[in-house]
Amino acid sequence: MGGSGSTNRASRNGRDQGPTAPPQQVYIFQNGSYAPQGGRPYQMNYNTAGYYPNIGPAIAPPGQHMRQQIAPAQLKKTCVVKNPVNLKKSSLAMEKDPVSANIYYIEFDFDALDEVEITIYFVAKEAEDKNTRLPRFTCESKDSAVSRRFPKGMKQHYRSSSSEALNLLSHPLDKLTYKKDADTYPVVIELHAIGAGDFVQSQYTYASLEMDKASNNWSLHTLKQKVQYGEKSYEVQEIYGIEKAGGSSESLGDDLSSGRECVICLSEERDTAVLPCRHMCLCNGCANIMRMQSNKCPICRQPVSSLLQISVQDRKRTSPKKGKGASSSSSSSAAAAPS
Amino acid sequence: MAQQAGIPKRIEKETLKLSQEPPPGINAQPDSGNYRYFKVLMEGPEGTPYQDGLYHLELFLPEGYPMEPPKVRFLTKIYHPNIDKLGRICLDVLKDKWSPALQIRTVLLSIQALLSSPEPDDPLDTSVADHFKQNKRDAENVAREWNRTYACKS
Numbered sequence: 001m002g003g004s005g006s007t008n009r010a011s012r013n014g015r016d017q018g019p020t021a022p023p024q025q026v027y028i029f030q031n032g033s034y035a036p037q038g039g040r041p042y043q044m045n046y047n048t049a050g051y052y053p054n055i056g057p058a059i060a061p062p063g064q065h066m067r068q069q070i071a072p073a074q075l076k077k078t079c080v081v082k083n084p085v086n087l088k089k090s091s092l093a094m095e096k097d098p099v100s101a102n103i104y105y106i107e108f109d110f111d112a113l114d115e116v117e118i119t120i121y122f123v124a125k126e127a128e129d130k131n132t133r134l135p136r137f138t139c140e141s142k143d144s145a146v147s148r149r150f151p152k153g154m155k156q157h158y159r160s161s162s163s164e165a166l167n168l169l170s171h172p173l174d175k176l177t178y179k180k181d182a183d184t185y186p187v188v189i190e191l192h193a194i195g196a197g198d199f200v201q202s203q204y205t206y207a208s209l210e211m212d213k214a215s216n217n218w219s220l221h222t223l224k225q226k227v228q229y230g231e232k233s234y235e236v237q238e239i240y241g242i243e244k245a246g247g248s249s250e251s252l253g254d255d256l257s258s259g260r261e262c263v264i265c266l267s268e269e270r271d272t273a274v275l276p277c278r279h280m281c282l283c284n285g286c287a288n289i290m291r292m293q294s295n296k297c298p299i300c301r302q303p304v305s306s307l308l309q310i311s312v313q314d315r316k317r318t319s320p321k322k323g324k325g326a327s328s329s330s331s332s333s334a335a336a337a338p339s
Numbered sequence: 340m341a342q343q344a345g346i347p348k349r350i351e352k353e354t355l356k357l358s359q360e361p362p363p364g365i366n367a368q369p370d371s372g373n374y375r376y377f378k379v380l381m382e383g384p385e386g387t388p389y390q391d392g393l394y395h396l397e398l399f400l401p402e403g404y405p406m407e408p409p410k411v412r413f414l415t416k417i418y419h420p421n422i423d424k425l426g427r428i429c430l431d432v433l434k435d436k437w438s439p440a441l442q443i444r445t446v447l448l449s450i451q452a453l454l455s456s457p458e459p460d461d462p463l464d465t466s467v468a469d470h471f472k473q474n475k476r477d478a479e480n481v482a483r484e485w486n487r488t489y490a491c492k493s
Contacts, residue, residue: 019360264405264439281440290439291407298440 024170082229084113085191087205093222105160112152114193119147121188122166123175133231134200137188141170178208178223178334202228241280262286263298272309277302284309350374350400351444353443356422365447375400384455388482408437413459418482420459420468429463
């Protein structure tokens with residue numbers, strides 16, 4: 001099940017920000033079980049200074065590594081928004097036509113909670129529409145954008161038809177592989193949810209062709225994914241370790257190495273990610289203890305700017321599937337940084 | 340302390356796993372009277388001057404563990420540039436590079452790795468380190484000698 005979160009990196013929560021401050025953090029789950037309340041972002045109650053009133057740097061044991069006083073990392077306020085369409089990044093692939101060596105079919109799996117229009121642009125330039133402030137893609141050559149509608153449904157599969165296939169000869173070869181700072185993207189896949197009316201909800205997947213020298217075939221690699229939520233745009237980024245979270249909870253506690261337990265207490269399930277490095281390795285209890293005593297990520301030792309709690313309770317309740325089935329379809333992503 | 344309620348559970352889990360799946364060449368048993376104090380036996384790695392030796396160490400988990408690193412010390416005398424006369428160990432993960440994601444197991448494996456690859460450029464005992472730097476072969480002979488004398492009692 002895909003869980004994804006987003007944080008507004010540009011604005012860090014100030015310490016004195018009261019509960020009445022506007023929600024600056026947006027949290028996105030790419031899953032039906034994370035519906036927002038009343039269509040509005042759901043605010044999570046996770047900015048609780050003094051949650052554990054008894055602990056603080058003052059009583060932290062004076063270990064060698066914590067001689068200096070550490071400003072506790074802020075727990076991020078997050079809210080949940082519904083993202084009705086999701087292309088599973090790991091499933092994106094390209095297959096050569098058995099006859100014609102220049103024709104390639106694009107394939108991927110996707111989930112749609114709404115009717116969805118899928119558009120693939122080849123060698124496209126991105127610009128912001130001045131009126132709607134939405135991204136707009138223009139292709140250099142004609143007939144380079146192909147669209148098709150799909151009904152709503154989870155675990156659907158897309159494969160280019162022969163008229164939608166990518167013909168390598170139709171495009172300048174050097175533009176099919178993305179170079180840094182290039183003004184065109186080789187392949188852009190738009191999943192646009194229909195049915196939200198004027199409120200635009202789309203997901204964009206940017207990909208580039210790479211020559212696989214061993215097989216002498218071209219393959220498709222994801223560059224990035226973006227989510228458009230109304231006028232706001234978020235880049236989707238992975239949270240490391242989230243694919244192990246959730247799923248079956250029965251064995252947790254007895255299993256010594258399920259890989260889903262918090263790295264600090266080795267008991268509770270992980271539900272808190274460290275930012276900016278995005279390592280999901282803590283339970284919320286240990287996160288609260290840790291932020292008072294250390295400012296480094298337990299996994300990579302990078303300085304912590306904030307902690308992001310990700311609720312997985314809904315997932316457990318609404319999808320009692322366990323093990324691989326529930327977790328392998330995860331796109332495990334978080335969106336960040338409005339563009 | 341209520342906020343540390345989960346921590347003894349962590350120690351319990353680590354202890355159980357250490358006894359069920361001990362790391363190769365390492366045995367760690369908690370003291371019967373103190374679950375934070377471990378007696379450790381470590382085999383000297385093969386292909387090093389410490390080969391065939393059996394080293395005793397003590398490991399203590401301070402109150403702040405795992406936010407604070409464990410305290411580990413060699414009880415058996417050892418000739419090594421990063422271990423001093425008192426058995427104290429100069430190892431980054433026991434100091435500033437400690438992370439609560441590390442465990443007793445990983446710390447002991449790091450110490451075992453330190454025996455395989457001494458770091459004379461980051462010495463604890465400078466005279467031993469100088470010896471290793473100036474005449475590695477001679478220093479390793481001394482280490483072998485000490486290994487025979489103190490770590491091969493059987």
